[in-house]
Amino acid sequence: MRKKSHDLQWLGIFGQRHLLTEEERETYQKLQRAYYGEAMMDKLVANFLANDPQCIDDITLKYKNSVVQIDKLLIVGQIAYIIDMKYYRGHYVFKNNTWYIGEKILDNNIFEQLRRAMRILQNLFNDNQIRLNVQGVLAFMNPNSTIDVVDNIDETVLTMDEIPKWLLKLPNNGTVESMNQNWKSTLRQYEIEPYRTKRTFDIEKIDQLQQGICCPNCHQYQMVESKYIVNCTCGYSEAKEIAYTRTICEYGVLFHNHNLTVPQLRKFFGKNLNERYLTYVLQRNFVLQKKAHNKAGYYI
Ligand SMILES: [Zn+2]
Structure with missing residues (x-):
């Protein structure tokens, strides 16, 4: 089972023993929804992929001074899919290299986060002679979200109800080639402790x-x-x-x-x-x- 982030654990435990502030409560709910979305994706991958899926959930890597956190990494054949999950609600549009919710521009380009992770992981694989091609998947896990991607992009963007179909279409003979078998142990060499919460309570x-x-x-x-x-x-x-x-x-x-x-x-x-x-x-x-x-x- 996927581990909850340290921040989510902290807020969950603190909230059971102390009144949360408004900010703490909102962040807790947001993190919990995100966790729920990720767990849902784990279930879908387990249920809809024909072969025993090769994946790593929630890993933080440090490679050449860059730190990257990956929600889910799925290996099928020669492709390594970085799956970045969001639990946003509403109607999202991506056009002119910008994300919009309604008419409002989103301050962060959520593709940039994913693309950065793709670049770092691809370099890591290349430098370690692992011949996997990294691709990006942005998955909107909230059933109440709709997505409209106008620009041509290399990444796959999925809403919740598109995920089973996408998984079923992945190559059935997607076993990892022998030369790449050590992908997991290679990644583990670069794994670092996940981010710890900065929240504390006065002892x-x-x-x-x-x-x-x-x-x-x-x-x-x-x-x-x-x-x-x-x-x-x-x-x-x-x-x-x-x-x-x-x-x-x-x-x-x-x-x-x-x-x-x-x-x-x-x-x-x-x-x-x-x-x-x-x-x-x-x-x-x-x-x-x-x-x-x-x-x-x-x-x-
Ligand atoms: Zn009880």
Whole structure:
């Protein structure tokens, strides 16, 4: 399954424990819609491509001082399709090398972003003797969008309902040639960590956050633990180790700029914390970092 971006994770977790500002709420909804669109594309590719698709989802590459993030890369035969997905809503027109929504000019040329990624990836393949021809696909994943491309362009532009047909028309014998088999491992050599969110929450204000284990089903904080599982009043139950690990990771995302410390985790879990069990989970799934002046230690 496609991983959510760090920013989306942060806003999702923060929003479950604190009131979001207007900007945070809007960005969260925008990122969530984009994520939904990408996941939809993943499903379509899996369902409509005859052969087992060769692809990489969401990769950030650094090549010769250029950093590029690719939503989806699909290899069919000798073609590497960079699929850039947008979840825009409305009627879009591309003419005279400019994007318009209605009469309004879009400030960013969304083709330029895609073309830059194509140039970087093509160079990377060429320099590594991988004979794949990079092509660009711009996919509008919002069913409420219509697109009108007037200019002649090399890229493929698709609306949501055109995607299955496009996938079905890709060559059926699209297996990757033997000389290009190492395309994935080559790309992985240039992979870097994806962008981290710049959002932070002041750890001194940790008491202002909703404490406890959040139910992934109803998002309430009423999970009751027994020996091996935690149960929510909504009927959802989960292995206790998963619930604890998940909550520790939520802390880790929110306070990505801090180390994991037991005293802060204690506050994050709140009054129903089973301290012995927390220690057990930390020892099993995290590595203790010893520091001379920090008796409590911290975990990574
Ligand atoms: Zn629940």
